[in-house]
Amino acid sequence: MTTTVAAGTAIGVDVEERTETAEQSSTAVLVAPDIPWNLVVWNDPVNLMSYVSFVFQSYFGYPEAKANKLMLEVHRKGRSIVAHGAKEQVEQHAVAMHGYGLWATVEKASSAGTGKGGARG
Template sequence: MSTPRATPVIDQQLTAAPLVPWQLVVWDDPVNLMSYVARIFRTYFGYPKEKAERLMLAVHNEGHAIVATGPRETMEMHAQAMHGFGLWATVRRADQ
């Protein structure tokens, strides 16, 4: 008795999904001081004082700021870190 042979599919085209950047969004909250938020941006992300303060003011005045952009896993890691510092943060696709 012979074993049936599988016919390989050669015409099938495999393409990788494009790498879509993700954004870390930090939201305004009624608890944290503005100086604390700026300090977290400086110490965690290593941003210069001017950039940290500009982002902190965007969080305060506009209600949120995009603090970082990159791969989804990295942004999720940053969001967890922000939660650990007591900040409200979410991750979203950059094309939204």
Template sequence: MTDHAPGARQSPLDEGAVAVAPAKPWRTVVWDDPVNLMSYVSFVFRSYFGFTPERADELMLRVHSVGRAVVAEGSREAMELHVEAMHGYGLWATAEPEDQS
């Protein structure tokens, strides 16, 4: 027997369910390489991610000057798909947890 009114919905926590913290976000990092032209990297960012030309150039310059740029954040699965796509374009990319630098 329950203490709830008929038809009332029970909270999942009522039955001793364990609350799980949401998964930590991941990010896609594109790395500098000695092969691809800066204009090509910017083109890839515009074409694949839909960045404006200004944002694509900003990220491309970060890749060029700092050696890497975070181009996307989200679930691990989504970031792995982005990494695969970047590899398809010939760019060096990795997925990493948000708390890694």
């Protein structure tokens, strides 16, 4: 933004002008909250259903009933959103699921789909 200010305006007198440039902070644009991300666990032909439930209980600390519900969703629907949160956190969960031998991916959460699964702190 440029502003011009006149220092004197008498007849026959030179008018002195001063120009100021205001700088905007680029960090002001970065105030939007982080969009949530989902951890999706996919069905596979290798792991037993009991093992998938065990992983959800041991890693996420889910109660047996919730772990079984998510495992059945993986089995019947082919996938389940088992956690959501900040991108970096969800990526860490995906790496952990890979360590357990499960197929997991990270996806951007839609406004309608963020209520599924659970968030692990």
